[in-house]
Amino acid sequence: MSSDIPNSGHKPDGGSKQPKASPASRPKFWNDPQKRSLLFQTLLIASLGFFFYSVIDNTLTNLEQRGITTGFDFLTQEAGFGISMTLIDYTEASSYGATFVVGLLNTVLVAVLGIIAATILGFIIGVARLSDNWLISKIAAAYIETFRNLPLLLQIFFWYFAVLQTLPHPRQSLEFLGSFFNNRGLITPAPVPEDGFGLVWGALVVACVASWLMSRWAHKRQDLTGQQFPIFWASVGLIIGLPLLMFLLAGAPMSIDHPELKGFNFRGGLTIIPELIALWLALSIYTAAFIAETVRAGILAVSHGQTEAASALGLSKGKTLRFIVIPQAMRVIIPPLTSQYLNLTKNSSLATAVGYPDLVSVFAGTTLNQTGQAIEVIAMTMTVYLTLSLLTSLFMNWYNARMQLTER
Amino acid sequence: MKYDEQPTLPAPANTIGAVGWMRKHLFNGPYNSIATLVLGYFLISWMIPIFQWSIFDADWIGETRDACSGDGACWVFIGARLNQFLYGFYPEAEYWRLNLAFILLMFAIAWLVLPKTPRKGWMAIFLLVIFPVIAFFLLYGDAFGLERVETHMWGGLSLTLVLAVVGIVASLPLGILLALGRQSDMPIVRSVCVIFIEIWRGVPLITVLFMASVMLPLFFPEGMSFDKLLRALIGITLFQSAYMAEVIRGGLQAIPKGQYEAADALGLGYWQKMILIIMPQALKLMIPGIVNTFIALFKDTSLVLIIGLFDILGVGKAANQDPNWIGFSTESYLFVALMFWVFCFSMSRYSMHLERKLHTGHGNRA
Incomplete structure (x- = not known):
């Protein structure tokens, strides 16, 4: 903003009204906003540079003393600990x-x-x-x-x-539609896709594209003729119906893995921790x-x-x-x-x-x-x-x- | 034609009084009536057991676990631990120091909040400059004949307040500088401020606290060690100053450009312009925003328990693990929740009240 403009106008002006002012019209360099801001920014850079230099220097010395090597090599080392929930394949031998x-x-x-x-x-x-x-x-x-x-x-x-940890133990799980709810989480039947399930995914993609095209067509028709088309319900029908149809045509290529109580815990199914x-x-x-x-x-x-x-x-x-x-x-x-x-x-x-x-x-x-x-x-x-x-x-x-x- | 003034008829009976109110607000139309009945049923069937548990069947008096019958809430647990919830592990003989600091704080805040108290400006300066010094010596001691109380003994509600108040008071000047820097003409100053603000605003507080507790010791020369609380405070202050800067920037931008130009026309220098013209007007507009960031900070202070400090939530969590009092975690969380809620709710009401009061201010905001 116009932060420095007043200084350039003001200081020499104010000076000229007073008799003791020097006749020189050039402002002193610290009153010149451009030079002053240059000086200020140089100082800022220098102090930031010094700050980061000393921080990095100290860090390197400290790390050296503790025997830690810097770098990203550790990412390839074996981790050796388990993780309670993973979305990808992960074992203790992973990196x-x-x-x-x-x-x-x-x-x-x-x-x-x-x-x-x-x-x-x-x-x-x-x-x-x-x-x-x-x-x-x-x-x-x-x-x-x-x-x-x-x-x-x-x-x-x-x-x-206060809520989830006070749920009953696995043996006394709350049962609900084939799912079990206990202090180890929610265990539900897991759908296991078999051969040919890819077709269903394909149908879903086709349905999405088709409903997008349909909504464009419907908008265009409404703009031209004023006729409305139930886009929402048609899309819902398409997106649910087409994959379902494909699923049935492919011979229902999916089995369900039901959880079973074995000993003190459940086996199988999908556990939501x-x-x-x-x-x-x-x-x-x-x-x-x-x-x-x-x-x-x-x-x-x-x-x-x-x-x-x-x-x-x-x-x-x-x-x-x-x-x-x-x-x-x-x-x-x-x-x-x-x-x-x-x-x-x-x-x-x-x-x-x-x-x-x-x-x-x-x-x-x-x-x-x-x-x-x-x-x-x-x-x-x-x-x-x-x-x-x-x-x-x-x-x-x-x-x-x-x-x-x-x-x- | 002759006009006879007829007496005004009373409003129809079903539009006034309780019946009229209910017809208008609860049963206006079939859908609303059904919704009212269904919701009302659920609400009542939920509220009765909750009241039964928390008040009527609850155990209030006693010293030990045996005092709790088990039907309702066991508030005896809270009573037995109340000192820890409020003061942490502070030595009992020194509680008066915390109390005194708290009373001073509340007095200063009440002075500022209540209308028609004189010299609010001086009180604000006292609160922002002098009070922190007094509070430091009161709490930490080691001077004026006060016994030293190490920071690892601080805890409970008092630690929560210390974190929140220090976080806000220390981040205010830093936030002002950052906000001014962000609006500066100087490209380097501006970009440094923008980068600083965006970095801190982009990361979660928990990583900042991790950084403060793990990395800060690495940044300084060997032998220079920081107290755990101080490290958390540094992290919180840096984090908070970025949010504060954005609040202040909002206030600065709400000042009409004419004010800046008028100050320039009067020949004021940059700092004169800011301190005499812009800030006094902008700060007034910023108060609701500052209170809102304070509420957010107050809630966020509970995160320090992850790096091993015992704020009120940390004390509550630790109390749940006491083998003498297993099974009352609901009570302790509810008590902590009530504490937080009372503070946050009253502050948010105050900030809303201020917003309404300030709404008539500047032309370009109305």
Whole structure:
């Protein structure tokens, strides 16, 4: 901004009014904003340079004394510890590099699950907060004010230690539709795809492409003729129906692996560990409270005239919400929503407190402790989160530029 | 024609009073009526057992586990541990020091928050500059004849408050400098500030705390060791200053450009312009934002238990592992939750109240 302009004008001016001022019109060099800023920035660079030099120097000396070699060679060494939940093949013989991938994937898993649940819950609560039914709106308000004002870590602990850990032992599991719920987690029957299941995936892709083409065609036809086409239900039918048809045609190439109680624990099936459930619940419930506030603010930002105009056109309440209010509110909602998604992803690092094997817990925890490569490990972990947040802000800039209202 | 003034008829009976209110807010239309009935049923059937458990069947009086009958909540557990929840492992004879610091803090805050108290500016300076010094000597001791209390004995609610207050007070000046730097004309200063802010805002606090506890000792020469609490405080302050900078930048941007130009026209220098013209106006606008970051920080302080400090949540978690009191984790988490909730909720109400009060301020914000 115009921070230095006044100085250039002011100092010589002020000087000229006083008789003792020197006749020279050239300002002293420390009064010249350009030179001064040059000097200041040089000083800043020099002091930063000195700071980083001494930090790096000290670090290298300290590492040498502790006998730690710097570098990323440790990533290929054998890790030698087990991880309670892995999405890729991982054994104790895998490398430290593999622990990074396992942690990253687990972080992504809980973040994606959390984002989906928090968005659905947050939208419901946010709309409910604006309901004209007093009870619904007060319940939504109570939800928001309760969960927003409690630390996330406390909520994770509550779900993990006070709820999930007090569930019965495997032998007395709660049974529900062939699934078992106990203090070791949720054990559900696992679908096992057999030969020919690839066709079903293929059908799904075809259905997605077809429904996209269909929605384009329907939009074009509506623009031309005004005729509407039930895109939503047709797409749902297509996306569910086509893979299902293919599945049946291929002779149902899938078996189900039912969990069985053997000894003190279950064998087979799909086990969802309690750490994941606790973390997912806490993240979704906590973030949903913030998303609900965002949604409410977004809906309130749509001017009342829009709703009135819609009802003047004879649109029903639901259609007004769907076609008039929500699309306009999204413009306001999406930027804070993305930052909530980012917060959720960053908050998923609290996994380490209950031992869910996410990036921070596995890589910045166990791997760091075993190898002692603090600098490399922390740097890699931070880079992952930084990349995510950078990508998010790039997306937001792009979106804001695209969504800017072009005013008359 | 002759007009007779007729007495005003009363409103229809079903539109006023409790009945009218219910018709309007609970039973306006079939869907709403069904929703009210279903939700009301669930709410009541949930609330009754919760109240039964937490109040009517709960055990309040006693010293040991035997006092708890087991039907309801065992608040005896909380009572027996209350001192730890509040003061951590601070020596019992020195509790008055924590109490005094807390009372001073609350007094200063009440002075600032209540309307119509004189000399708020001086009080703010006291709170931001003098109080931290007094509190340090009160809490740490080792001067003025006070016994030294090592930081590993600090804990509970008092540690939570120490972390949050230090985090906010120390990050304020740093945040102001960063925000000014981000708006500066000097390209290098600006990019250094932007990089600093974006890096800290992009990473989770937990990695910052890990970094502070694992990497900070490596950065300094051999023999220079930091206290564990101090390391956490450095991490929290750096992290928080980035968020603070963004709040302050928001406040600076809300000041109309005319104010900057007017200051320039008066011939004020950069610092004069900022200190005399811009900051006094901007700080007023920033208070809600600062309170909101304070709430976020207050909740985030619970993360220090991961690096081995015992804040109120850490004390609660440790208490659950006491073999004499196994099985009461719900009670202790609920108590900690209540503590956090009371602080955070009242602060968020205050910030909303301020926002409403300030809403009439500048033309370009209304």
